Amino acid sequence: MWDFGIENGVVMTARAIYEANIYGSGGTIGAITTKRQPASTVIDAAGLVVLPGMIDAHVHSRDPGFPDKEDFFHSTRAAAAGGVTTILEMPNSVPAVMDAEALRKRRAYLADRAYVDYGLWGLALATTTSAEFQAMVEEGACGFKFFWGYALDPRTFELVYNPAPGADLLDPPSDGQVLEIFQRVAQTGRVLAVHAENQSVIGTLSRYADKLGYDALVQSRPELTEIMAIHAAIDLAEHTGARLHIVHLGAAEGARIVHAAAERGVQATCETCPQYLTLSDRDYARVGTPMKVYPPIRSEANRQGLVMALKEGLIRLIASDHAPHTAASKKGPLDQIPAGIAGVETLFRLILDMALRGDLELGQVVRYMSEEPARLFGLYPQKGAILPGADADMVLVDLDGSWTVSADKLHSLNPLNPWEGQTLKGDIRATVLRGRVIFQDGSIVGSPGGCFVAPSNGQSSRALISSGSIQEQS
Ligand code: DOR
Ligand code: ZN
Numbered sequence: 001m002w003d004f005g006i007e008n009g010v011v012m013t014a015r016a017i018y019e020a021n022i023y024g025s026g027g028t029i030g031a032i033t034t035k036r037q038p039a040s041t042v043i044d045a046a047g048l049v050v051l052p053g054m055i056d057a058h059v060h061s062r063d064p065g066f067p068d069k070e071d072f073f074h075s076t077r078a079a080a081a082g083g084v085t086t087i088l089e090m091p092n093s094v095p096a097v098m099d100a101e102a103l104r105k106r107r108a109y110l111a112d113r114a115y116v117d118y119g120l121w122g123l124a125l126a127t128t129t130s131a132e133f134q135a136m137v138e139e140g141a142c143g144f145k146f147f148w149g150y151a152l153d154p155r156t157f158e159l160v161y162n163p164a165p166g167a168d169l170l171d172p173p174s175d176g177q178v179l180e181i182f183q184r185v186a187q188t189g190r191v192l193a194v195h196a197e198n199q200s201v202i203g204t205l206s207r208y209a210d211k212l213g214y215d216a217l218v219q220s221r222p223e224l225t226e227i228m229a230i231h232a233a234i235d236l237a238e239h240t241g242a243r244l245h246i247v248h249l250g251a252a253e254g255a256r257i258v259h260a261a262a263e264r265g266v267q268a269t270c271e272t273c274p275q276y277l278t279l280s281d282r283d284y285a286r287v288g289t290p291m292k293v294y295p296p297i298r299s300e301a302n303r304q305g306l307v308m309a310l311k312e313g314l315i316r317l318i319a320s321d322h323a324p325h326t327a328a329s330k331k332g333p334l335d336q337i338p339a340g341i342a343g344v345e346t347l348f349r350l351i352l353d354m355a356l357r358g359d360l361e362l363g364q365v366v367r368y369m370s371e372e373p374a375r376l377f378g379l380y381p382q383k384g385a386i387l388p389g390a391d392a393d394m395v396l397v398d399l400d401g402s403w404t405v406s407a408d409k410l411h412s413l414n415p416l417n418p419w420e421g422q423t424l425k426g427d428i429r430a431t432v433l434r435g436r437v438i439f440q441d442g443s444i445v446g447s448p449g450g451c452f453v454a455p456s457n458g459q460s461s462r463a464l465i466s467s468g469s470i471q472e473q474s
Pocket of ligand 2: 060090248321
């Protein structure tokens with residue numbers, strides 16, 4: 001007798017579509033079969049497609065740190081409601097995850113607040129030593145994030161969104177220091193995720209830009225700011241062997257540059273986000289300040305270029321860059337409000353809508369949002385797969401349904417978003433985490449049961465925290 005069964009659904013992976021019943025016990029998939037087998041709990045998926053749970057590799061839950069903006073309780077409920085069963089959490093909490101001790105503490109702190117499984121990024125600073133990077137790897141860091149082009153507070157390492165001339169900021173690392181970051185992360189074998197914007201160019205252009213409108217924001221952060229940083233990052237990755245991952249790509253040209261580098265053997269990948277695929281500067285008049293994000297949302301031609309790059313397979317994954325701010329702080333002059341959009345709950349729904357409108361294949365949705373992130377971060381096939389032995393993480397979708405974005409239905413603490421009121425094709429009927437339903441028919445089910453996940457070198461393993469001790473499970 002199996003613990004659970006998902007019967008009568010159509011299973012859809014990156015490569016295949018077939019009718020099957022899925023059974024399992026102990027949180028993992030045990031059988032995928034056209035036959036009926038006995039199970040204690042059965043979900044009827046008739047008329048639904050069953051996809052592997054989505055992985056959002058880019059989430060800022062800001063916990064601990066900014067309890068008025070977001071916390072793990074809310075962000076992981078939002079994830080569950082959005083078909084996301086694993087998030088990789090960014091290191092800009094307070095304290096920032098800049099050493100093994102901070103990572104260990106944060107992991108323990110988040111353990112009973114997680115509705116979905118989660119991994120943790122470590123922060124890469126010019127001062128981080130090789131030993132510290134290695135110690136963070138041993139604590140299970142999924143990779144390292146380098147905020148290149150972001151002004152940081154010198155004490156807390158918080159992001160400074162609108163640096164005033166003469167403000168007390170952490171000096172941007174020199175090229176030599178950036179080289180050291182690449183070298184040190186290369187030694188760990190983990191991914192180096194780079195926020196690729198050239199801060200010096202932004203600083204110069206900001207002095208010229210007319211301060212008032214959305215155009216000024218785009219003029220001070222044109223595609224060039226990303227392209228320059230991407231080129232430099234690729235050169236450094238090529239030289240050091242670091243596994244470079246360009247996060248939240250906003251400039252379409254960047255996808256071709258990263259892809260060309262990968263073709264000649266550089267370990268380089270990139271991700272983009274729904275905000276860059278679904279919005280352009282034309283939307284600012286309608287949407288207003290909730291649209292402010294770094295890098296900025298640019299022209300319609302650039303948006304189309306990103307969609308094309310995605311279709312062609314030049315972009316490896318799609319993540320949300322979930323980065324909520326309070327509604328009050330998002331009101332005000334564009335050059336004074338913070339950048340960031342709440343997006344973990346709408347991530348999969350927006351991309352599913354793109355697919356159902358014909359902009360993308362459904363198999364590509366699964367590839368870019370489940371299989372590829374699992375592979376890139378060493379979680380495959382524990383995550384990102386519907387296979388015997390994999391974690392039973394799934395999302396059950398009604399392709400004929402629809403869903404309207406509305407802040408009062410969203411689960412984030414600050415659900416302000418630029419898609420408010422839009423009706424999207426497709427609907428999530430249930431989200432399943434390790435065989436347990438965590439979201440069904442519009443409601444979160446049960447209490448937090450998410451586990452910490454860490455990369456393994458190709459093997460499936462999960463580090464579970466139980467009463468403070470770590471057990472590796474195969
Ligand atoms: O707009 C952004 N906001 N871009 C980032 O890279 C970080 C994020 C945040 O944490 O607020
Ligand atoms: Zn981010």
